[in-house]
Amino acid sequence: MSPNLKKLTAAGALITLGIIFGDIGTSPLYVFQTLLIEGGKVNASLVLGSISCIFWTLTLQTTFKYIFITLQADNRGEGGIFSLYALVRRYGKWLAIPAIIGAGTLLADGIITPPISVTSAIEGLSLVPAFASIIVPGNDVVLIIVITIMILLFFFQQFGTGVVGAAFGPVMFLWFVMIAVIGSMQMVHYPQIVKALNPYYGARLLIDHPKGFWLLGAVFLCTTGAEALYSDLGHCGRKNIQVSWIFVKTALMLNYFGQGAWVLMQPANKDFNGINPFFEMVPHAFLIPSIAIATLATIIASQALISGSFTLISEAISMNFWPKITVKYPSNIRGQVYIPSINWILCVGCIAVSLYFRTSAAMTAAYGFSITIAMLMTTILMYYFMRYVKHWPVWLVTIILCVFLCVEFSFFVANAVKILKRLFFLVFEFGLIFTMYIWFRARKINNRFLHFIDLKDQIPLLTALSEDQGVSKFATHLIYLTKANNHKQIEQKIMYSILSRKPKRADVYWFVHIHRTDEPYTMEYSVEELENDKVIRVEFRLGFRIHPRVNVLFRKVVEDMVSRKEVDITSRYESLRKYHLAADFQFVIMEKFLSYNNEFSVSEGFILNSYFAIKKLAQSEAKAFGLDTSETRIEKIPLVVKPLSNIYLTRVDASAPY
Template sequence: MSSHVRKLSAAGVLVTLGIIFGDIGTSPLYTFQTLLKEGGSHGEFLVLGAISCVFWTLTLQTTFKYIFITLQADNRGEGGIFSLYALVRRYGKWLAIPAIVGAGTLLADGIITPPISVTSAIEGIGLLPSLAKDFVPGNTLILGIVIGIILLLFFVQQFGTNVVGTLFGPIMLIWFVMLGTLGVLQIAHFPEIFKALNPMYGVHLLTEHPRGFWLLGAVFLCTTGAEALYSDLGHCGRKNIQVSWIFVKTTLVLNYLGQGAWVLTQHKYTNFAGVNPFFEIVPHFFLIPSIGIATMATIIASQALISGSFTLISEAVSMNFWPRITIKYPSNIRGQIYIPSINWLLCFGCIAVTLYFRTSENMTAAYGFSITVAMLMTTILMYYFMRYVKHWPLWLVVIIVCVFLSVELSFFVANAVKLLKRLFFLVFEFGLIFTMYIWYRARKINNRFLNFVDLKDYIPMLHSMSNDQGIPKYATHLIYLTKANNHKQVEQKIIYSILSRKPKRADVYWFLHIERMDDPYTMEYTVQELEDDKVIRVEFRLGFRIQPRINVLFRKVVEDMISRGELDITSKYESLSSYNLPADFQFIIMEKFLSYNNNFSVKEGFILNSYFAIKGLAQSEAKAFGLDTSETRIEKIPLVVNPLSNIKLKRVETGM
């Protein structure tokens, strides 16, 4: 996203409406309907109390926590739980756990938000008298339309959204204006509804209603998009989000008030089962356009969540929380990516949710738990941000965190009763969190057993071998990727690969190292010639949102060095050098496999076996680093964590 969109401007606010507020902006489609269903009555006590709870949830949770506090935790303009983790990870190794859990639950939200939003919109067609018999919630026709929209939505991801994306802002502006207008029309008939803004109505509902506290599970639906709001910070900028939220919140509150006013003026319903107040407050002549606008708004909300999922996984790969997978770039827009495996995984999940729950009412009964967990994890990380990054006073941080935790733990407990209705999601969430945890822990175990040696001790050998005509030349330029942070060191396995496994004579030995920076879009490099024209180390400093396309980056380094007169890549072969042909380059990628010669604990064994099982399904390192297969050789090396010892093998002497 260009920098001018991040600055406060009318264009920036319009773009923000299209990208940021789709999820939370479509919640009026189902939130109040769910409250009426679970409340079991429609008197003033329930209606005023429910709207009061919704208003103060939007105020405390969305406005106070996310708009005012959490948006300050921007990592060079970027938001999201991994951006936040990158800011605070130095203050505790264990902070990786809330980052993993928060990311996993946020990703799990991606398989229910599109179905519940789109289904809620399409079900509105059933209010048309001529189509009421055909469009019954949960029937095959509605399911077919919803699944068709979902399939189309995920299919177009591979082409990028830069063309249709320009329409998102204007469409969402129309949507929010419609929300506010519909609300005002109903409020005019029952202005007493403004009493609902008094927090005491909410308190009375939660303490005196038979289901009281448990209604918070339905109330929470009004703020489920708050976490995604923070994740999309980098697309629009803090100021644009904060300013546009004033307009968005106003229209949302007006619509909720309008739905409440309509309910309190109705006498034809003895109960509101199967009735959606959102579409009931729409004038009959405007019903078809409103359904069309609602459908487009839900598609936009789903698109924002899908794009956010791609970004989240991309960051997870960069920060070693997720296996390397294919990441594509469908357009030239910065940050716009497409991950085929995640795209179709989410698509399958969305279709499964649609077929399993069938109606939006059933979906809302299972919705919300994942986001409460994600919000709790963000609060934990925010404590460290406020205390150690912003250096706020301890007493102030404790008060803020206690307010957040009291609200979110209440929502968590209220949503916990939905667990039996959402076992499908638990499997999905567990799979995501398990994958991240295993990948993270296994990499830590792996790195623990890396042995580094001083490169200077081996430079004379490399120099001698390079000049030894008795050894066949392996390549003119031989390139290894190293994990050694110290530029004077390299892994022992690399030295073994060069000198012992099969001597690899080359004219120039390159060692490339990638350092992941907390700044999301850093792209820098340094060059150190450890031995003139013989041993060169290149340090790439890449932000966690930059894909390590080493082939492209290394080519750029070589071009820069040639232009500076620091490197000559003319072929060293006598028969070719006179023709000024370029020399050859050869990458060596060292892939590990779990050796049988190990004797580790049950826990480490489970983690490592799971890691290599997952790795077998992941993208190869050569592809992950964008290396040309014709210039890359793979060497398999065993991972020995705890070698077998004390083998009781006895030699028996035989008489001759």
């Protein structure tokens, strides 16, 4: 995060509007319309009760939980469920499960938020006489426009948002001013609408209305962007978000009040089916500009969610929750990444959602279930943060936990009825969570069979091999990546690779270890020369948001050591040394495959077979660590979890007849 954005400034607050509040800021396009559709007969009790529920949901869930409490759980300025998990994982191994579920469901939201937002804006053109005959919600023209916008949005991800990002803040500021003014214009004609601030109306709606409790599924849509708000904490800073939220919430509520006022001023027998109060209350002369601004706002909201998905997957890769895949850095903006495979998966998903549901109303009927689960998982992790990191009193943490769980579980139950309408998403959600869980569990099983030995005992062997002229030289500088956290140890398999089969003689043996820190952007290294000019260990301390480009990082370390005269990288070959040519460096990467010599339990067999099936679709270890193929050798080694033991062979006389 830029140091300037940690401070509360006007520029920081403006940038915050563009990055943080896009999702939650565009919710007036569809939330109140959904409540009218699901509420059935439109009357004062439905309107006042709906707006009351919206206000108190934004107050309890967004303001109290996320703005005041959850934003305190920053990991060196960064937010999001994996940042939160990094802060609390030492307090329970099982906490990986809510982190995985929360991340998977939040990612699943990425394929419905862009279509529902953009479709809601485009459908507003149906109110313009010139377009009324061709823009009909759900028809092919709307779908073509929405899908075109989606394709362009995902296509431009590869170039980064640095160029257009500067416009996000001003556009969203214009959006919030516009919705506040439009809403206020209606409130002037019906000021009694402010009665909806009284929670009594919300309570009566939930109790008296025939669908009462189930309307919470539609109410919840007003706060779906709160989880994404926390994920984007690192881009803007807590103070800018908290202060900007005052302006954002005011604009949102003025618009909701305005929509309610407009509805209550309509004839009692008016049919609101297919009517969106948001665009209906816009002055006719301003309709096209308002739709244009709404479309830009929804694109910005979609952009923020897509960028958040990239960041989430990048963190998952770093924390061993996701297979290693290609991660690119399209700009110099810190922390901005582009993941091609995720980008196009989301693109296909968004297009499929648009084609499947066709209208924004149909999308809202299936929207919200995933986010309720993500919020519940964040609440579980937040309990450990409040109790063990912040050391808040047990009684206070218990009260807060009970309030959040009660509210969120109610939303969860109300949204659970949508599951039949969202079977389309279940495969996507299950796939995300399944992949994370399998990768995490398989790595745990894999690590159980890592055997470490004392490196000090191996140094005489390495020295003897290095000086043995009878063995052909494999490389001048031979580099292995090691998982040994203890600098005095090395994996047994590495020594086997060096000493067994055809020994790998080298002048200098390097062992490189990558330690992932709980801080997001740590970039440090240390060097330890275990045997003079023979055995060197390099340890990188990298934050969980730093991509481990080992080739680049290692080269930087060597350059630093050469400048300090700690190592000589002139070629050791006599014919080349006199010409002062640089020595050769060779990386060796060991990739495991699942050996047939295994006896698994059913669960371990399923996990490991799934793991290696997924691994075939992932990047190679060399590419994942940013190693040039010209300097890297791949060795395949078998993973033997439990060797076959119940093999009974009987020897017979070879001369005996069969």
